[in-house]
Amino acid sequence: LFPHLAGVADELTVIRSMVAETSNHTPATFQENSGFRLNGFPVLGA
Numbered sequence: 001l002f003p004h005l006a007g008v009a010d011e012l013t014v015i016r017s018m019v020a021e022t023s024n025h026t027p028a029t030f031q032e033n034s035g036f037r038l039n040g041f042p043v044l045g046a
Contacts, residue, residue: 022037026038
């Protein structure tokens, strides 16, 4: 990985500031991956 990193370094981006409307990790991850909020609907295993 590291020997090839210099060749693609100009194509990489580091995002250090992500904000969600909730502090709970599962709904926040869902919102950031899909763009939608979990509205309290039952999920698998509920």
